[in-house]
Amino acid sequence: MSRKLTYFDVPGYSEAFRYMLHYAGLEFEEVRYQDKDWPDKAVKDALPYGQLPLYEENGKAINQSIAIARYVASQTGLLPSDPWEQAKLDAAVLNMYDLFPKINNINEEDEVKKKALQAEALEYYFSRFERDLKAGNGYFGGKLSWADFVLVGAIVAIHFDLKVPVEKDYPTVSALFKEIRSLKGVKEYVAKHTYEHI
Numbered sequence: 469m470s471r472k473l474t475y476f477d478v479p480g481y482s483e484a485f486r487y488m489l490h491y492a493g494l495e496f497e498e499v500r501y502q503d504k505d506w507p508d509k510a511v512k513d514a515l516p517y518g519q520l521p522l523y524e525e526n527g528k529a530i531n532q533s534i535a536i537a538r539y540v541a542s543q544t545g546l547l548p549s550d551p552w553e554q555a556k557l558d559a560a561v562l563n564m565y566d567l568f569p570k571i572n573n574i575n576e577e578d579e580v581k582k583k584a585l586q587a588e589a590l591e592y593y594f595s596r597f598e599r600d601l602k603a604g605n606g607y608f609g610g611k612l613s614w615a616d617f618v619l620v621g622a623i624v625a626i627h628f629d630l631k632v633p634v635e636k637d638y639p640t641v642s643a644l645f646k647e648i649r650s651l652k653g654v655k656e657y658v659a660k661h662t663y664e665h666i
């Protein structure tokens with residue numbers, strides 16, 4: 469089985485499934501472009517929708533990070549079989565993705581106001597993630613799943629992009645962040661591949 473992940477050298481939309489693959493001990497080749505720069509236009513033009521991440525397995529390829537994360541989850545024991553449970557986790561992941569434009573696409577020149585709007589959006593969503601994790605004994609679906617990895621990947625991206633230790637006021641979110649980053653496979657990866665702001 470050959471697996472390959474192509475993305476930029478940032479956590480962004482890929483850290484969750486990097487963690488999942490390392491957790492499951494599945495070997496994969498990684499291409500990481502530097503600093504959100506394309507090496508040349510031909511690389512972008514060759515992609516199905518001109519964007520990364522791209523995940524390839526035995527010569528087949530899929531884009532869209534949620535689709536990749538859900539597929540990788542199915543290969544790593546992180547996707548439950550019950551359709552209702554699956555849908556609950558899909559909803560949890562989509563709730564997280566709803567947050568991203570609210571912190572990344574703020575149309576506000578004033579840095580102080582922009583930071584306040586980001587903080588407000590983070591508080592809104594993270595207080596709800598905290599509530600949902602508490603209800604699931606520390607996990608979105610009552611036991612460890614891909615949705616938990618997507619949240620931890622999002623936290624790493626928020627540290628990296630906004631330099632905000634967003635999880636610190638939310639004990640259940642913090643505990644999950646620590647737990648996943650301490651899992652065998654993930655722990656070694658985290659120690660080896662540190663991002664500047666974590």
Ligand SMILES: N[C@@H](CCC(=O)N[C@@H](CS)C(=O)NCC(=O)O)C(=O)O
Nearest residue numbers: 480481518519520521531532533534
């Ligand atoms: N909905 C897509 C979004 C992917 C996306 O926005 N990728 C960005 C990097 S984070 C990209 O390729 N940007 C470079 C470009 O558009 O030229 C996903 O979740 O995978």
